Amino acid sequence: MTTSPSFAQQTADKLAVVEALHRFAAGIDLRDKELLASSLSENAVSDFRPAAAKAGFEYPVIEGRETIVSALLTSLSTLDKTHSISNPRVTIIGDIACVDVLVEAQHVLRNDGTRHYLMKNRYDVELARSGDIWVITRNTVDNVWRSGDLAVLSAI
Secondary structure, X not given: OOOOHHHHHHHHHHHHHHHHHHHHHHHHHOOOHHHHHHOEEEEEEEEOHHHHHHHOOOOOOEEOHHHHHHHHHHHXXXXXXXXXXXXXXXXXXXXXXXXXXXXXEEEEEOOEEEEEEEEXXXXXXXXXXXXXXXXEEEEEEEEEEEEEOHHHHHHO
């Protein structure tokens, strides 16, 4: 069986799109500023408002790579986090990609491991090709379900 060059490129691009999401999640979880920044375009937009509203709090739209990185790493600094990405559905047209993905995000207080807040979120992500990689240009986060101690997120 022979694979066409266009199919091989499309498959490589889809993997690279999902890799951008993994860089984003790992950057947050590992508190790695450079890794997190590598996942975002310079003018990226992060919109957590839909998920925040379902949890009963407000969170502003954040614009710009440096602002997003600073806001996420600062607001989540008191927490240990794990983000698991599943079910990505990627659509690519030229140098633009859209992906709908489920992300399970566990948040645990660093000074009290018995307190946690678990969220299953749907990310609606737009990305652009940037040289050899894909970067997030916009991420909108909506919540599917949540459980645990909401007060764990009170610092964000």
